[in-house]
Amino acid sequence: MGDGEHTGDAGPQAGAPPPLDETIRQVGDAGREALGATADSLRALRALLSADIAMARSAMGRALAWTGVAVVFGASAWLLATAAAVALMQRLGLSWLSALSIAALFNIGVCALAAWRTARFFDYMGLHATRRQLSRMGLFQEDDEDEPAPAPQPSQAPPPASPEAPR
Numbered sequence: 001m002g003d004g005e006h007t008g009d010a011g012p013q014a015g016a017p018p019p020l021d022e023t024i025r026q027v028g029d030a031g032r033e034a035l036g037a038t039a040d041s042l043r044a045l046r047a048l049l050s051a052d053i054a055m056a057r058s059a060m061g062r063a064l065a066w067t068g069v070a071v072v073f074g075a076s077a078w079l080l081a082t083a084a085a086v087a088l089m090q091r092l093g094l095s096w097l098s099a100l101s102i103a104a105l106f107n108i109g110v111c112a113l114a115a116w117r118t119a120r121f122f123d124y125m126g127l128h129a130t131r132r133q134l135s136r137m138g139l140f141q142e143d144d145e146d147e148p149a150p151a152p153q154p155s156q157a158p159p160p161a162s163p164e165a166p167r
Contacts, residue, residue, distance in 0.1 A: 045133060052127045059124035066121065070114030078107050 017023075082103040089099035134140030 045130075048133060049127075049130050052130045056125040056127060059121040063118050063121035063125075066114050066117040070111055070118065073107065073110040073114060081107065 018026075082100070085103045085106075086096070086099040089102060090096065094102075131140055
């Protein structure tokens, strides 16, 4: 024995092993607990998928509605608003070119707004929360677009300013 070691330092002696039937019962209980935890995890994943699909369904309806707005303003607004606005601007003394340009810019702005709103709602159809959970479980491998890209490391510190340089 080395310095500071004494007989009995290892702690109390382990008792006799439990009976075989008790050990089998403990293993069975642990297996049932593991199965219950697995079932709970699958229920939670099913609820998450259901919520993700419901959100995607809602986003699809909204995206289709905004697409309808874009189509209506892209086609009928060009015909109706352009004709009225060009006639009014022509009456106020603007040239044909400037009157048509102003009407075109207005319609392009409305179409751009509708396209932007449509793109925002299509992003909700990506099932991002479900993909993250499946990736954590190792069942789904994809580049995670939700995670921010790592910032690039600076290669060098900027050179020190010379005393003659203006500040």
